[in-house]
Amino acid sequence: MSGASITAEPPVREAPPAGRDPGRWRQYGIAAIFLAPAAFFLIVWIIYPAIYTFVQSLFRGSGFGEFAGIDNYKALFTSDNLLTAIKNNAIWVAVVPAAVTAIGLLFAVLTERIRWSVAFKTVVFMPLAVSAFAAGVTWRIMYQQEPDRGAINAAIGSVQGVFSPAGVLSEAAPSSDQLKTTSGGGIQLANPISTGDVAKLGLTRIRSTEVPATAKQAVQPEPLQGGITGVVWRDFKPGGGTPGKVEQEELGLPGVTVEITNAQGDKVASAKSADDGTFAFKDLPEGQYTVGIGASTFAKPFGGVSWLGAKLITPAVIISYIWIWAGFSMVVIAAGLAAIPRETLEAARTDGATEWQVFRRVTVPQLMPVLSVVFITLLINVLKVFDIVIAVAPQSVQDDANVIALAMWRTSFGGVSDFGLGSAIAVFLFILVIPILALNIKRFRTEAA
């Protein structure tokens, strides 16, 4: 191994005890003056409230009237609402820190070799400066269900539209009881007809915008010897008209695929209707046939994924959260990457390691401290996640999207004002972050030593 020299750093001792002169007490006094404002704020705004909250959590409701013991803590694990919050927060903890660290690592490595990495980093980093709340509102606009308003569903819809396009007549329904809707979603004549008959397929509930511009006055075709003729038309005119009858001012529906099935249920033929709505099947063997329009004509357009519904809300919020934090992870890891001595990488390459091996065996192990910092930072933040959930999740699904910090706020300030239970939730949150506190102190002490 080249270039790995061990330098024994002399332990740096801080400010040696400054003389035991009579000015010592004066110096303490000065220090006290410098520290007093900070002490005031830390005691009044952090230490006193922390003790207060702990005590409050042992009492029922608001105030210290009714001692509750650990009842509030029991409620944490018995109330459905709070259990959902804990469960959701567990999902957050399991998914987000790992995902954000991995994405950050990927971006950091990929940007290392491109020239415009600064531009890329700036773009990805930007959301971090913005409030999680405003970012949440931004995503809420993206997540709207109607594909003509919500960008994400619009994107999904346009991809899906290629593979399973919406039907020409998505809303149409039979105009009279001569027709019936099939179980598959198509529409067909209620009774089979014979060759030489005329099939009248009258449809209603068609918006005028859905009628193709080429449509002409509907025409009832002449019967055809040895075949079946028919018409598909919009069985509606201003004033209503008589259902089941082709009348003046009623338009034919062009381009509709009509299918014909024989008595055995086999599809025999299909034809497209003309501008006046007529169609014809020639040269059919004598017999009974069912005429109808296939389901694909009536296929509903893509209605949009319900991102903000009860089922998908947590994944939806998590995606927007990752959008915010990926930049943090990337920048911190990139700084770590830059600090890895080039020689170790070069040495590995000269020894014949592939790029992947170098990454896996040299880069990642050297990055471990940085990766764990990113991971832990995310862990703390995810435990306390609040703003983005309340911004993205509509009030109606906040029970489903609930997390611990949101439950704390809703219990204490969001209408209920159960300060006892709210305090218990806060203390629970605090207990969850204590292990991280211990870690922080350890890190500080190893640095100071």
Place this chain on the structure above:
Amino acid sequence: MTAATAEAQRPVGEEKFSTKLVRFLSKAPIQILLVVVGILWLVPTVGLFLTSLFSPTDINTLGWWEIFSKPSLATLDNYREIWHDQSIRSAFWTTVWISVGGTVLPIIVAALAGYAFAWLEFPGRDWIFIIVIALLVVPLQMALIPMFRLYSDVGIFDTKLSLILFHTGFGLPFAIFLLRNFFIGIPRELLEAARIDGASEFRIFFRLILPLGLPAIASLAIFQFLWTWNDLLVALSLARDTQPLTVAIFSQLRQFGNNLELIAPASFVSLIVPLAVFFAFQRYFVQGLLAGSVK
């Protein structure tokens, strides 16, 4: 790459157009991937801005991408409208006041304490400092309920001051941590020279420490400003009519879908100020971030 190194490499890299091409092609998939990712990352913010440009009649029915095909629909009317909207305008100034106060006050307090922890002698100094760092992880949820009570008792509930004081308290542990670590890197000789010259500790603090600590103070100021500007939880819990922008927007969210002409531009305003700060002081921002997390 500097001009000098480019110059030095030219004789070597003069050759082959083909090698350059190969190098370019081998990187092309990565470049394309990163371009796509970059665009995806921009979409939500750009989408919010474009949404805010629709008139109230279009905004609740059209998707923002429609503006590319119908640019004539874009208008700044919504911004004019919210500027005349009394509640949004006062929310904006409330946010400005809280953010400025919530930045200046904790920095002054933390600088004093940071100096004491770095350069003054007193018993138990390191232990007290460890306690301060330990306070870093107390979630602010622990203080909401007691402060709600205390503020009511003292009579400052629902004031800008009460929010500024809260942000000061919870901003201090990180601020003290960051400034103490920066101050301790100031060369001892400078301080000792000043002390020998008979300068008082206060004089040293104002004339030496503060100017030298400016880079760290700048980083800290940016963080604290963004933190207070972006706050929702504290203001939502501890104030009723003193609404910063985030709370004002939040109270509109209940009717989401019918009032985008208000939500979208107001959100964009609440987002553009932090972005401007970020772009103006990017360097300090990243430095502060690395100091806060890596070190």
